[in-house]
Amino acid sequence: MADRIEGVKKLFTSKSARVETNKGDAYYEKLFEKCQARIEELKTQQPINNRLDITDVLEMQGIERRDFLKWASAVTGMLMLPASFTPLVADAALLMNRAPVIWLELSDCAGNSEALLRSDGPQIDEIVLDIISLEFHETLQAASGHQAEKQLEDAMETFKDKYLLFVEGAVPLGMNGQFGTIGASGETMHDHLLRVAKHAAAVVAVGSCATFGGVPAAAPNPTGAVGVMDVIQGKPLINIPACPANPANMVGVILHYILTGQVPELDSLLRPKFAFGYRIHDNCERRAHFDAGEYVEEWGDEGAKNNFCLYKVGCKGPMTFNNCSIVRYNEGVNWPVGVGRGCIGCSEPDFWDKYAYERPMADAKIKAPTGGVEKTVDEFGLGLLTAAGIGIGIHAVASAVAGKKEDGGEA
Amino acid sequence: MKPKYKQVKRMTAFMRLNHWVVAFSMVGAVITGLYIGHPYYQTLIAEPAVMKYVMAWNRWVHFMIAIIFDVSSIVIAYLYFFSRFEKPYKKIIPTAGNIKEFFEVIINLVMLNRRKKFDSTHSDSFNTVFFLLFHLMLAWMLLTGLQLYVHGLESGLSSIGSWWPWMLHLVTDWTLPVSSWMIGSTATGTNIMDVRIVHHMTMWFILSWVAFHIYYQVWRTIFWKEGDIGIVVSGTKFVKEKEA
Numbered sequence: 186m187a188d189r190i191e192g193v194k195k196l197f198t199s200k201s202a203r204v205e206t207n208k209g210d211a212y213y214e215k216l217f218e219k220c221q222a223r224i225e226e227l228k229t230q231q232p233i234n235n236r237l238d239i240t241d242v243l244e245m246q247g248i249e250r251r252d253f254l255k256w257a258s259a260v261t262g263m264l265m266l267p268a269s270f271t272p273l274v275a276d277a278a279l280l281m282n283r284a285p286v287i288w289l290e291l292s293d294c295a296g297n298s299e300a301l302l303r304s305d306g307p308q309i310d311e312i313v314l315d316i317i318s319l320e321f322h323e324t325l326q327a328a329s330g331h332q333a334e335k336q337l338e339d340a341m342e343t344f345k346d347k348y349l350l351f352v353e354g355a356v357p358l359g360m361n362g363q364f365g366t367i368g369a370s371g372e373t374m375h376d377h378l379l380r381v382a383k384h385a386a387a388v389v390a391v392g393s394c395a396t397f398g399g400v401p402a403a404a405p406n407p408t409g410a411v412g413v414m415d416v417i418q419g420k421p422l423i424n425i426p427a428c429p430a431n432p433a434n435m436v437g438v439i440l441h442y443i444l445t446g447q448v449p450e451l452d453s454l455l456r457p458k459f460a461f462g463y464r465i466h467d468n469c470e471r472r473a474h475f476d477a478g479e480y481v482e483e484w485g486d487e488g489a490k491n492n493f494c495l496y497k498v499g500c501k502g503p504m505t506f507n508n509c510s511i512v513r514y515n516e517g518v519n520w521p522v523g524v525g526r527g528c529i530g531c532s533e534p535d536f537w538d539k540y541a542y543e544r545p546m547a548d549a550k551i552k553a554p555t556g557g558v559e560k561t562v563d564e565f566g567l568g569l570l571t572a573a574g575i576g577i578g579i580h581a582v583a584s585a586v587a588g589k590k591e592d593g594g595e596a
Numbered sequence: 597m598k599p600k601y602k603q604v605k606r607m608t609a610f611m612r613l614n615h616w617v618v619a620f621s622m623v624g625a626v627i628t629g630l631y632i633g634h635p636y637y638q639t640l641i642a643e644p645a646v647m648k649y650v651m652a653w654n655r656w657v658h659f660m661i662a663i664i665f666d667v668s669s670i671v672i673a674y675l676y677f678f679s680r681f682e683k684p685y686k687k688i689i690p691t692a693g694n695i696k697e698f699f700e701v702i703i704n705l706v707m708l709n710r711r712k713k714f715d716s717t718h719s720d721s722f723n724t725v726f727f728l729l730f731h732l733m734l735a736w737m738l739l740t741g742l743q744l745y746v747h748g749l750e751s752g753l754s755s756i757g758s759w760w761p762w763m764l765h766l767v768t769d770w771t772l773p774v775s776s777w778m779i780g781s782t783a784t785g786t787n788i789m790d791v792r793i794v795h796h797m798t799m800w801f802i803l804s805w806v807a808f809h810i811y812y813q814v815w816r817t818i819f820w821k822e823g824d825i826g827i828v829v830s831g832t833k834f835v836k837e838k839e840a
Contacts, residue, residue: 462750467750475651478654504747539790545633574807580705581815
């Protein structure tokens with residue numbers, strides 16, 4: 186019976202995104218031992234290319250050990266692990282250069298690479314991402330053309346079945362993939378991705394384009410762009426959507442991989458639950474104004490000056506799962522809602538078509554079920570109601586006329 | 597000679613009570629729902645946020661109504677099959693008699709009550725099918741509403757225990773792909789936004805349904821002169837006796 190209940194539960198809830206924040210002491214004790222063993226093993230290995238040591242880099246940047254440990258405890262919390270895991274997380278961060286990473290860039294704006302590169306005042310998240318053993322990154326590396334191709338081949342051969350493959354950008358499938366080609370050989374992005382993903386330990390799709398197709402896949406999607414999850418099969422796949430993806434979440438995934446050798450727990454859209462397990466609305470600093478019914482009516486009005494809720498100017502916080510209201514961007518400096526513009530749901534599928542219209546949902550210009558005509562739900566509804574009213578009116582008048590005739594006949 | 601009337605019972609006290617619970621719930625749900633979708637009246641009371649919480653109250657009322665609605669619907673669903681008064685399911689089974697009655701009522705409606713070849717002492721097939729439509733829309737509203745509600749309980753916890761969000765997921769998660777299918781999903785399929793849109797849109801279908809329902813009952817009252825509107829007040833209506 187218990188099995189059957191579990192079976193039914195699994196059948197109907199596998200698509201849901203529940204987070205179980207506490208899994209019991211026994212689970213964590215076992216996990217702790219497992220992580221400890223894995224870190225000990227990693228420590229015995231040499232850094233992959235003997236590049237940078239994170240402690241040196243932190244020192245160079247003027248970041249004290251104390252700050253590093255504070256960061257480690259924050260990341261432990263973010264990964265929904267008990268505080269006792271903090272030293273392990275710190276150790277794992279120091280071992281980042283044992284994890285080989287290949288970074289592919291497909292159809293996108295390079296925003297995720299850009300977000301990493303352009304962060305002023307490098308903070309620990311970004312430093313850690315510098316430390317990982319980045320074996321191949323088209324945008325960042327000096328090599329180009331055949332040289333780059335050679336480097337990729339080398340990396341794939343050397344770290345066969347061990348490297349993490351980070352993918353940025355959507356995969357255009359239109360015209361047999363000819364909308365996007367890469368390198369001197371003119372390989373399509375689709376083939377490129379399949380080839381490199383074949384021997385990856387896990388694939389991490391970074392940013393909205395790589396995860397759900399993002400802007401390239403927005404209607405009418407001329408290039409036939411899709412997310413990585415629609416192309417790659419039979420591989421552990423992690424989606425880190427958002428535009429750009431938050432470096433903290435990338436580090437979280439890598440740290441989790443280094444700690445446990447596994448991918449973190451994912452929701453139905455393959456997003457790590459530690460980052461996408463709750464709505465930004467639930468932790469929003471303007472939430473009280475939402476409940477109070479105090480809204481920004483138009484940009485720059487009195488409400489805007491008083492940091493009122495942005496729901497009426499189209500904030501999609503109530504529908505968007507992400508941790509930006511907690512982790513924020515640029516190392517916790519700020520985030521869209523913090524600077525006074527609403528969330529556009531960039532970490533949700535189809536966000537460009539279904540979230541980014543900058544109006545409340547009731548004003549949404551969406552496709553009416555009558556066909557391709559763009560109409561708002563309410564315009565459509567009012568139309569339907571009016572049609573019903575007109576029908577009733579015609580019937581009523583006809584009845585009245587017919588009724589009089591009958592009465593006349595009887596009299 | 598004036599036709600004689602006999603009084604027939606059409607609704608029990610409980611059915612009438614339920615009718616008005618549903619009617620008022622719907623009015624309340626539409627008003628608060630429209631506000632939640634597009635907050636409009638807070639500007640009328642835009643004092644600083646002391647003792648205000650307009651959205652919070654709207655949501656509270658909306659959810660409370662939803663729960664009352666849910667429970668009344670469960671009772672109605674039960675009565676569909678097991679009512680001791682009349683069992684509506686019998687009228688939606690597509691038997692020859694029911695199909696004939698269904699079309700007779702429509703023909704009568706279109707021909708402005710000139711060909712009344714069905715028995716109006718009971719709830720006819722057309723009426724039952726029309727109400728089935730309503731109940732299906734209502735069920736859809738309740739399930740999509742609960743799916744939207746459980747979005748806010750993503751921690752898997754709630755004030756009444758973790759069984760509640762678990763149960764909501766179990767019962768309503770299927771509305772996600774179905775909503776996306778209705779809206780026309782793109783590359784990635786299921787999207788929470790689609791549930792919102794169909795929830796909002798179904799409201800308009802229900803309002804159109806209500807418009808016809810009220811009109812039809814008033815029309816029957818005026819043109820059939822059988823006092824159908826009394827069904828939900830006194831529980832009875834009058835039926836013309838065959839002219840002697």
